[in-house]
Amino acid sequence: MLAYVRHFLLLACLLAMPATAQENKVAYLLTIDGAIGPATSDYLSSGIADAAREDAALVIIRMDTPGGLDSSMRDIIHAILQSSIPVVGYVAPSGSRAASAGTYIMYASHVAAMAPATNIGSATPVQIGGDGARKPDSEDEEDNEDTKDKEAGDEEAEKKSKTRDTGATAMERKIINDAVAYIRGLAELRGRNVDWAEKAVREAVNVTASDALELGIIDLIAKTPELLLEEIDGMSVEVNGNEQTVSSAGLAIKVIEPDWRNRLLSVITNPTVAYMLLMLGIYGLIFEGYNPGAIVPGVVGAISILLALYAFQILPVNYAGLALIVLGVILIIAEVFAPSFGVLGIGGVIALVSGSVILMDTDIPGYEISRNLIFSVAILSSAMIIGIVYFANRARTRPIVSGREQMIGMTGIARGDIDRNGTVFVHSELWQASSSQLIMDGQQVKVTGISGLQLTVEPVNNKRET
Template sequence: MRTYPLLLFRQSGPHRPSTRDGFAARCFRFLRDAAASGFLLVFAALLQHSASFAAAGAARVVVIPVNGAIGPATADFIVRGLAHAAQDHAQLAVIQLDTPGGLDTSMRQIIKAILSSPVPVASYIAPGGARAASAGTYIVYASHIAAMAPGTNLGAATPVQLGLGSAAPQQPGTPLSPPASGEKKAGAPSDAASASTALDAQSTEIRKQVHDAAAYIRGLAQLRGRNQDWAERAVREAVSLSAREALDQHVVDLNARDVPDLLRQLDGRTINTATGDQHLSTTGAPIVSLEPDWRSHFLAVITDPNVALILMMIGMYGLFFEFANPGFVLPGVAGAISLLIGLFALQLLPVNFVGLGLIFLGIAFLIAEAFLPTFGTLGFGGIIAFVIGALMLIDTDVPGYGVPIPLIAALTIFSALFIFAVSSVALRARQRPVVTGSEAMLGSIGIVLDEVVVPSSGEFTNEGWARVRGERWRVMSAQPLAAGREVRVTGRRGLLLTVVPLAGNPSQQGEPS
């Protein structure tokens, strides 16, 4: 006899299933098949959704906007942006450039990240009116794809002069070294002696920088198959090109109105990267624009030379207050944090260490002026050392990385006023009468409590008791003193005071408090 556990009835009659048994079995099979089919449909939908999501993630395009001078914060933002694009398996990273140039160390850090990127990198000078001057030109040449929007320009890649004692910058169009091809320019002196004279007029350091920069950008042009001769002229002669001229001279690969137009023109291209060929399918690809996070903003703030100099001064004065007044804690904590942040920012910048040493020396002289009787000599020397050090601090003329003269003047005036105010307060405090200790008793007025009699022996023979400053003291005098007589303290030996009588009627003078 067959049984169905899920049915709560008993079979009767012969050994054959009833109509009710057949209906229950069919219901059970239907529910089982429906559940299996639903599970398969859900599983297939999940697989399809995962596949489409992965495909969309792989097809995305990452845009990294760069505005302003290229420095440590910009380099960190671009390097992390390229790493983010590689982790997300993006098919293209677009660096949208608008920069007047920047620091050489930051530029080379960005170029290293571009050359080693597994994701194709397109440098796009945009929007209209933007530029990629100096360091931006190197970044464009290093990228897998170079593009410009209408109304933009690039070039002027000559290294800026370093330091205060550098030679004067060359005028645009004046070569800093003889042309590599040996050809003579029309309208220019044709003999080799004039070129040699032009070279001798420049410092060896400047020539080394220009030769190094020219070789660097020429190597990038060879790597990407772009115009090598113009790249070298951009370094040696500081020439520039518009978007149309750059396309005609094969300096850039294409002109595009905006990012969607750029992606439409790049669709179907195959780009060779550090990890092999990458095929682009950019038409309609999702665009993800990265924005600087808190770390980039923090680096951008502290690597401003003005902020770094102010942080360093706050740190020095905070530590000075803590050492001068132990136990305040807050000035020491704030000073230590500010000094460390300022030094961290300075090590990211091209700092002249002689200038940094002069700044520390000037602050030390100003602080010493508050404690030593130098009559302004240390203070004046500290002001001079601080001003010269601040002028020499940043060892570059890159726009946006200089310390302005008004800020130096303001900090100098503030430091001088602050130190001289502290010195005047200390001098006035030194001239005040002593109010505590043994010295405070000298000159105090007291009243004799009982008659001071003359013993038979002793140099100071008259001794007795007097009330001085509200306290009972044993006193001695060179002459007898009557009770109630006012006396002045002239010396102290332990608990014995030496007094002299005051002139006047003691009854007319009140007891001092």
């Protein structure tokens, strides 16, 4: 009888173990809200790694993004492809989008889902440092090109059309074709619509959630993360070459917020903030150099400029723009120490503004420097140059009030007769003096020169003072 009881208890424990293990597992929820950059990449990559280390059941990446930096996007996709647990790409809440880089991330995810009233697509790479692919100057020009293509034959027309669609230069075609191959590879890996993926890159097409489901771009539509977990329960996915069955019913959702390091990185890698830090650092060091011992401007300036340089090291910076900013600062400093009545200063402001405008080497939304900020810096720098020129000119015309030069033109009294050499009382001091004229004791004298510690004087009048 006891043996039967033991077997019954053992069987009950074995049946209860999977349920207990499932109850202990959670689904990690990571969020992309805005442009994708280095901070986003660090947050998602570490979040996916932490989820795998904590034996989470899966990771949900909820996104609403206009796109972002290619390098950051590829880092995120690398983390997804290397993940040992399923990663679910989820465009939500309603009204969100997965544009540009977000489309690639959705294609890389093991499961792709969208909330109602969301959209995906427009995956054409933004031309770095340029205006993108060449466009016809007018509709007439485009029609004329199409007519010429038809006259040249179908095969030739297709080649020309493809060239226009993917960029007028070899570099533009290179960028487009690389992106096409990348997203096609992801589509083939996940068994999603390959042809639409290519169109999203070449033609920047965009579709709604319902169309995406119908076209085989995503796996399902779910309004909330909880409904998403219910829908994907039992789905079979391939993770690192191995088939896994998703067990997501009843999972608790653990929301992972960015830590302080991610938040700091997110702030300083904002191009506008990085630019402000650079300007603050430069002017802080200038003020410290102009007023040695102030300490605070130097400390703040050094910290700011180091943070700015770190940010620019991981942002797509145009180094010609950075060089122009450095040149502008050098010219402004030169104006401070070698006044040129504004010539160096004006040149410095022009170089500073020009460098600021072209500093960020990308047209990606969210990664440009505010023109208002650049305009404000230009006004501040110009005001500083005007002030330098004004005070330098004022100093040049101000009478000398100290030093050897101030003695010239001063008057005093002869202390004793001066026959070539003698003593005079000038500026409340007794000085040795020489004169080519005879000067009587008590007679008023005027200083005409100074050599070492001896004055050259001449009589002012014949009046004598006692």
